[in-house]
Amino acid sequence: MVFMPSSLAASDVPTQGPARPRTGDTPSPPGHPPGAGPQANVAGVSAKKTERLLNLVICLLATRRFLGVQEIRQAVPGYEQGTEEAFRRMFERDKEELRELGIPLETGTSSAVHDDEPGYRIARRDYELPDIVLEPDEAAALGLAARLWQSAPLAGATGRALLKLQAAGVEPGAAPAALEPRVAASEPSFEGCLAAVRDGRAVTFSYRTSGSATPTDRHVEPWGVVSWHGRWYLVGHDTDRGAARVFRLSRMVGTVTPVGPAGAVVPPDGLDLRAMVARKAVDEPRSTARVALRPGAGWELRREATSSATDPDRPDWTVVDIGFADPERLADRVTGYGADAVVLAPPQARAAVVRRLRALAQPQPAPVTSGARTGAP
């Protein structure tokens, strides 16, 4: 910790004469913290721009009436030099930069502006974060939520949001150290999907469906993004198929491309995004299968059994009834237990298992591959 003289008080600052030196212009004034003088600032151009923009924000926040462009040029240091044209270009870029940061620039005319040009101001009620006071248990919840996102862009946005809340006086509580909720979003298409949903903007992307060799181009009006059981899905209206569809982000090839204007997509009312994804991921059981299980085996099947009894044909074995939607999916699960689980009924599920086992039992199975296409993982 560098000790700093306790002298940088208002009384030590020149009380008359010119304003304090601008960034990068002159050495530190006396009494300034060591190592913090303007000469130490190597990023001089960037610092000058930050200084100009900060002065611009302060100026536009302070004014009640709209300030004309020339008034702004006189009031904000950094605009005075150069030609009128250079100033105009700089001012346009600065306005754009402030808007990108979410600073609400209001345009209008006031009596002091004599030409037709609009004037500018920042309305405090649009700029300022409203009061927010959190109880200790609420602050602890906020602290825990702030640790949830594991990857950009949401982790970065959380950090910036937290700083604003802290600047409003909130102290995020210490979340319990023994609890680590983490949600990752590493799919290359995530950022594009999130932006499309946020902006209400249609997208197109290349999508590989389960079991198909070549990806196809899809056009979607996105309604929402859902993380369900650790996987991200895009829910929306597929304009080619004219119906609602759910897409796995991991099956999108590359990134998504926005098409059309922002705000064009309005999700229907009463949408239950989570239910739509859950329906896609898990089929409602429509039939019941009877499966015999060796003692101790098949805990996951036993757990969802609707009824359970001893097997009359095999001592110690258990017979369970399990709901299923697709006999092929049921056969996948049961085949995984090998000789420890046997489907007794229905016949089509039993046949599906036997077909799998015969393929697996082939002495020399035919190679399932036919040459590599790409080497990329």
Add this chain to the structure above:
Amino acid sequence: MTAAPGGTADQLPRLLALVPYLLARPGVRLAEVAATFGVTEDRLRKDLNLLWVCGLPGHGPGDLIDVEFEGDTITLTEPAGVTRPLRLTVDEALALVVALRALAETPGLVERDAVDRALAKVEQAAGAAAGPAHRVEVSVEGEDRVLPVVRTALAERRRLHLSYYVPGRDETTERDVDPVRLLLVQGRSYLEAWCRRAEGVRLFRLDRVADLQVLDAPAEPPVDLEPRELSEGLFRPSPDDLLVTLALRPGAAWVADYHPCESVVEQDDGGLVVTLRARDTSWVRRLVLRLGEQGQVLAPRELADAVRADARAALRAYEG
């Protein structure tokens, strides 16, 4: 926004937050401010130096932002009208609101009441910026049967007895564990604990806990345990594990999504050839059985033979 780190796009929002932050905390320590804002103390001094030359039009001494130093503390005495932070952007509101809602809707994880109140206040403060947050949802499997018991054991630092299902062996095991942390990763909840039977740190997926009891004994995990690094994913295969090569038809390509693979090579028919590490051959045998006609072991040979033997044994139950 694509600005270089340290550029205006980084620095200006930081300064606009720094002024009201300091205003609300007279005499705050410089080190604490730097830590909160995630910058070095040197960077913070440069920020303060810049604030010190900014202010209201006229830019006379009384118009400028003013900061007093005393020892290693700072007091902001003149904010030049920047008394409140900027509102949350849509992205910021979305990140916070969706995270809070995910916590609130995970059964058994936290006191829902406190999360709901925090959520309501954050949404209120965010205003219209919180609107798009309703288009993003995160659903985490909470395991409300098991989670509250695990939380009690963690809070009271007590040992747990677990009846735990090991899918690779298809059996339920009994063991005493000393809880370390509760992890919610990739939509599932896990207990990280010192397993007294294995004498090592193990992850227990809560949906595979068949039964559990909090024991009277205190939890005594070794004091020198290193917390598991979560950024690389939960499961890092060891180079000592068996390297397995699988051919996957398109219908089995999901395997590459669900299991960390060392290599993935696409085939002309849309299938994949993948290599992955397996600590436990019984787990791979069960995986390949499950894939049926859609998967095949290319190497090692012994594993391919074992799967064939498993399939023949199972067939006898249907054909015998």
